[in-house]
Structures are given as structure tokens and as C-alpha cells.
Amino acid sequence: MENLNRYFDLFDQSRTSQKAMEELNHLFTEDMEFVLNGDKKSGIGNWKLFMERVFAANSDIKHMFEGWKKTADTDQYETRWAVCGKTASGKVYTQTGKDIAKLNNEGKIIYLENVPDNTELFQTYKEL
């Protein structure tokens, strides 16, 4: 679960640190799948494009998470999270939700699903 525990901090640090971005990308398998508010994408290349869009849209972003827990009788991990951010245009906002993840045998993230409590947040990224 170490890769999951590093995920949110590396996400935030990736905004200003190329090293953190590389470490973040290495948490995932090449063929990872990610789901944003119900919209599924595949491959680390699409993940990188998503991250570029996040940091183009945000001048600052900070995640906090409660802690990953295995969901009983499944191969999934879950945690609740909270975000505050500042858009490129200078507006501040918050969001809360949960993430669902799956790991491969090496502990790399093969699946990451973002489930915001407010489903409007990730509309911007749906056109990816």
C-alpha cells in the first residue's frame, strides 16, 4: 500500500517538482486505468495528459486523505479525500470525495477511480 500512501502528496508536489511527477508516474503500471467521475481512461500517457490539464487549470492544489483501507471481500482499496485549490483565474474552491484503487502483485497502481461527492468538478477533464 506504500504507493497509495505516497499518491496524494506526490500529486500535489508534481505541480512544481519534475522529480515528484516522475515518482508519481512510477506509482502506476503503463496500462493503468483511471476513472474521473465515471469517465474511464486507459494508459499512463492519458494520465500524464490529465495531470497537465490539472496543473494548467490550477495555480495551487492540496489534497488530504483519511487513509487507504482494503474493502472487505474485494481487491479494492478506498480512502476519503478533501481538496482545496486555486484556479488559474484566481478562484478558490474545495471538493470532497473518495478514491477507489487496485494494485498489482508488485504494489503498483493498476486502477484509480475518483468519485467526487459533487459530480460537477471533473466535467472539465471529460473532453480529454
Place this chain on the structure above:
Amino acid sequence: MENLNRYFDLFDQSRTSQKAMEELNHLFTEDMEFVLNGDKKSGIGNWKLFMERVFAANSDIKHMFEGWKKTADTDQYETRWAVCGKTASGKVYTQTGKDIAKLNNEGKIIYLENVPDNTELFQTYKEL
């Protein structure tokens, strides 16, 4: 307005830095007034008690703000802000709102009013 511009970052840094806490306290006059969700307190001593309570209740907290602006035809400054935090018991949360401030002739903060969009947040601190 320099003291106002340093306020939110020093607030967050004060959780782990005594130096930041001292710098934060020096942004204010000794007889400053602060208002939390309609409840007014006076004096830097009560402010310090409030900060102790914030950090006892939160294991992490991060503010972002849009930028202080003078309110036309008044001596007040305002900014919107967003917060994400993690409580001492491990729950994550967010809050948004605005702050209203007044400065003395030296630029020190003599009045700071916190106006959360959701008025439930600061109930905890009302017993101060």
C-alpha cells in the same frame, strides 16, 4: 496590506513552526478583535488560545485565498478563502468563506472577521 498577504500561509505554517506562530502573532495589534462566525473575541491572548484549539482539533490544515481587496468606501479589506483539513480524529473536511479585516496606520491587523459559507464550522470554538 503585506501583513494580510502573509496571514494565511503563516496560519498554516504555525501548526509545525514556532517561528511562524510568532510571526503570525506579530501581524496583529495586542488589542486586536476577531470574529468567528459572528462571535467576537478581543485581545491577542484570546487569539493565541483560539490557535491552540485549532491545532489541537486539526492534524493538518491548508488555506488558499483569492487576494485581499479594499472594499470601496470603507476601511475594510476582504478576500474569499478555501480550506481543506484533517481533524485530530482523522476525518477530512473542507470549508469556504470570506475574511474581513481592518488595519491600523502601521499596517497591523486590528480586526479580523471569519465569515464561513457554512456556519457550522466554528461552533467548536464558540466556547472559548
